[in-house]
Amino acid sequence: MTNRTVVHGAIVEAASAVPIDIAVELKPGIPGLTILGIQDNAAVELRGIVRCALRAQGYTLPRNSGSIDVMPSPGYSRAFSGRIRDAGSLALPIALGILSASGQLDPTYIEDRLFFGSLDFGGNVTSCRGTIAVENLCQELSLQGIVSAATPRGIRPYHSSLQSLDSISTDALSNPEKLIGRTMPAEPEQLSPVYPPAAVSAVAEALATHRPILIETDSPERAGEAVRAFFRVGESDEATLMRDLARAGAKGNVAVVSDVGTASTAGIIGGGRPILPGIISTVSGGAIVLGNIDQASSHILQCVAAATRRDTVSIVRVDGTYQFPSDAALVMTVREDRSKYALKAFERGLFPKVEQPVVVDIDQLEEGLSQILAHPGSLVAYRENVEKRIEDSSLYVDATSKGGIKVNYSVDGEPKTVELVKQIYEENDTLCIQAFDVTEGSDSFGALWSDVTVNLDGPAQGDRTVYMKRSDIDPLPGILMDSEVFGSVIDGTGRGGYEAVEVSSNAFLSMRDLPEFREMVVPAEYKDIAVAAGVKFAVVPAIEAKDIALMPDGLVNVGGHDYTLYRGQTFEESQKVDAILDQYDELSVAPHRVDCSPSTKKIIDSLRLTTKSTASSGGVVTMERDVVLPHVQSLKH
DSSP states (O other): OOEEEEEEEEEEETTEEEEEEEEEEEESSSSEEEEESSOHHHHHHHHHHHHHHHHHTTOOOOSSEEEEEEEEOTTOOSOOOSOOOOOGGGHHHHHHHHHHHTTSSOGGGGTTEEEEOEEOTTSBEEOOSOHHHHHHHHHHHTOEEEEETTSOGGGOOSSSSEEEESBSSHHHHHSOEEOOOOOOOOOOSOOOOOOOOHHHHHHHHHHHHTOOEEEEOSOHHHHHHHHHTTSOSSOOHHHHHHHHHHTOOOOSSEEEESOGGGOOHHHHTEETTTTEEOHHHHTTTSEEEESOGGGOOHHHHHHHHHHHHHSEEEEEETTEEEEEEOOOEEEEEEOGGGHHHHHHHHHTTSSTTSOOOEEEEHHHHHHHHHTTTTSTTHHHHHHHHHHHHHHHOOBOOOTTTTOOEEEEEEETTEEEEEEEEEEEETTTTEEEEEEEEOOTTOTTTTSEEEEOSBOOSSOSSGGGEEEEOOOSSOOHHHHHHTOTTTEEEEEEEEETTEEEEEEOHHHHHHOEEHHHHHHHTSOGGGSEEEEEETTEEEEEEGGGGTTSOEEEEEEEEETTEEEEEEEESSHHHHHHHHHHHTTSOOEEHHHHEEEOOHHHHHHHHHTTSOOEEEEOTTSOEEEEEOOOOSSOSOEEO
């Protein structure tokens, strides 16, 4: 007679749990246990542990030929290498499968349950790394998970899909306990952003933009404590999962590597056998602090910088590629007397994958932090506000084709797209930047949206310096000041709240000036044209004259830009043009003409005729010229 039982178990591969079905079959024959689907040396070790654990708890080993087939659960669609290297977590389900197949355990106990845990020789259930991943798998498969009661409290899930088991004794199996969820530190009820001192805001904005930070200090741990103030108290589920997989003891959003010179790439980035996530993955969403950066090898530093930029670490092995999160900010420390040597290394390009870091003195940083201790969580809110402004906006820069700079952001919950246009203040030849509305479907498409900069005085540094001020009404200036793409703040002290910003060369070259913007961006109906009636004309948007029948009549030049001059085709159409001129600043045709048609030339020539003047009784002089116009017999001034 054959007794066959299937038990659900799991193993951990990379950052996820793989469901494993364990089929235990007992049949008459030579007593013994054969484990299939696991490497021979691991199978021998596992068989010995299970036998000792069952005997220690008073169970009887079956006097039959036992076959244990270990295989991935049918229908599991995610990537799996197919090789089970670390089978320690299968000891518990194998032992329970043997008990069920031999009639020593009620078969209903193992139904709709997934068992994950190792055993010691005394039959106690010991914890395995990957409890969080197994908890996620149990939720996905709608199974009740059974794990070790020895699972560290700090990484226990807070969901109800897991129960704990301390041993395989009869009493323990009859009364599995609910796991106590991990406790999360309390957050402040409300995070109120503040505007911190310069050193603090520099670190907050660098963290938000993932720009490297270099802190001058003798103690990396001291820098780590300062950086923790910028993050929320609790850690993310992803970071908890990585910490469980890596068996990392430290908690929180900031990890400190005291001496990066003695650290290994596998320890920081990840690797080994079995493949484990590195320190950088355990603080995903936070920051990693590398101490004594002047002692770091170029390879390690560039690997860390590349990982933080890509937000994912990929570890390639023969049996596949394993990925772990690495969304962490890079913070480095160096002794003050070694700071200049470290900075020279960055300036000379010895670390091409590492951006030039933001340099902060630890004393200034701690002094700034001490000024805002009365506002719990305020720095978190400040950093998250900066991140949100950057995420909600997107700057497109193409210096090679002068494609313009467009910014997408939100105003009162409504999406807005503007293009930045550069001009020069004529009174002192300084740079001016304005934003024009280019939101698709907007009624004000092509119109001036806002003046991004103000004209205080001459530039403070070169001809690309402008003055900007953050505003609660329009977040655009703040978005640009927080963006490394647009430029950098060179004088944050400000005058009347205005800060000096040096526009980057790429952004400066990419911005169009006003005529280029009108020509390239504004639709034809919104572009300016010149319309004339008699000897006067005005430059108006083409849409103003959309219902008037016009004919070209030469060229005029206004402000260095040539416009085709248009006139009404009939007397009635000319009257409509004259009505438009009353709404705009009128100019004389003669001083602005570049080229003219025969009709315009005839008007100009006729103005050279002798003027007849008469004086009225009131002393008013009336001047009359005989001018031949296309639709007017005389013109009086």
